[in-house]
Amino acid sequence: MFEWPWKDIARECELYLGPAGFSAVQVSPPHEHIVWEKHPWWERYQVASYKIESRSGNEAEFADMVKRCRRAGVDIYADAVINHMTGIPGGTAVGGTSFTHYDYPGIYDFNDFHHCGRNGNDDIVNYKDLYELQNCELVDLADLATETSKVQNTIAAYLNHLLDLGVAGFRIDAAKHIPAKDLKAIMSQLKRSAYVYQEVIYDPAGPISYADYTPIGDVTAYDYAHRLGAAIKDKKMDGLLHIGENFPASNDSIVFVTNHDLERTGDPYILKYSSEDQKLYRLAQIFMLAWPFGYPQVYTGYDFTNYDDGPPLNEQLRTLPVLSSQNQCTAPFTCEHRLPEVAAMVDFRNQTDGSFVVNNFWSNNTDQLAFSRGQKGFVAINFSGNQLPKEFQTGLPAGKYCNIVGASYNPNTHSCPNMIEVNAQGKANVVIQAYSAMVLLNRTTASQKKKAL
Known part of the structure; x- marks a missing residue:
């Protein structure tokens, strides 16, 4: 802060x-x-x-x-x-x-x-x-x-x-x-x-x-912010699959989208909240808090x-x-730490800590990606200006889930008016709007360990 x-x-x-x-x-x-x-x-x-x-x-x-x-x-x-x-x-x-x-x-x-x-x-x-x-x-x-x-x-x-x-x-x-x-x-x-x-x-x-x-x-892990911004702005989503490479081990690394020094540099790949990149910055925060690498630090x-x-x-x-x-x-x-998706993703981070792995990684290798966190959570992010209609393999048990970063999600009751259905094969057929994300959390298997800074 x-x-x-x-x-x-x-x-x-x-x-x-x-x-x-x-x-x-x-x-x-x-x-x-x-x-x-x-x-x-x-x-x-x-x-x-x-x-x-x-x-x-x-x-x-x-x-x-x-x-x-x-x-x-x-x-x-x-x-x-x-x-x-x-x-x-x-x-x-x-x-x-x-x-x-x-x-x-x-x-x-x-x-x-x-x-x-x-x-x-x-x-x-x-x-x-x-x-x-x-x-x-x-x-x-x-x-x-x-x-x-x-x-x-x-x-x-x-x-x-x-x-x-x-x-x-x-x-x-x-x-x-x-x-x-x-x-x-x-x-x-x-x-x-x-x-x-x-x-x-x-x-x-x-x-x-x-x-x-x-x-x-x-x-x-100081270069993490540059790597993240470069993958997003250069539309190379597959690079995010390897974002933790050549850094110290996950449990030795602090990661962030920006900090007080980086937001003042001229590096064009550093995403900033108060800029034309705000939509990308907010989605990058979702990615950082969802991706199982490092101890994430949210800047404000x-x-x-x-x-x-x-x-x-x-x-x-x-x-x-x-x-x-x-x-x-x-x-x-x-006060960007107060953005509703940040609180939701801190909750996601805490609840999925017991499954610190990535499964079902998918990307179009330009500006859309998705992955699951074992059977505990699923994330799909659309960094593009176009809709993303797709049937995703979520890795989740069959059931109905809220998009916890959706505008209608109530974090107090963990409820939403329009739930997303995952079928018996773990698949969900959805449309993700431009510059938005879908994050599903399976609370029945959730645990709490390491949190966000």
């Missing part, structure tokens, strides 16, 4: 996320961050101190959010920025802390950072050079010497404080810029178990591999015009509320 205030996340856990079956929420970095002109989104990724004070709220509000979300059955995963501090000469941070580029009173001084001596300004230029990647500065961000015991102990103390506040896990930002052995040493100091997943923007040409980081925790953010645009702030530099007094989403926040 990118850039949401803690108070709104707490309400959303209680009102929607918990009842919908989401397992967890990734929240924006909770540390104290810089204040910069026009307050870009990337302020949050420049660390001025490890105080829990940000434009999303203070420590008391953060702790209250964690408690209320956990009570609603939703864990909190904190976005942990531990590779670096700030990338500016100095200033006063959002919580009042004064700092300079290499001096953070009471935390770090000049000797706690790498000064790699390359490229005239210590910045990374060659991302395929392991030394530069892990010892030089990522766009001038002061690079912590994570091999030292002082830095490791300081970072571990910050993470343990978040654990004390009830956090259940961490996304490790810029993980590939931290040597895996350093991350392992830091994580070994955690006072209790936590779910760890690492941002690893992988390059097959090196110099790091997924296998360096999977012993520590899960990793982002806000509309923006320029790359740097941050969320709307008040005079105290706090993010304005997302939810109205009637619990409605307010612009520019998009």
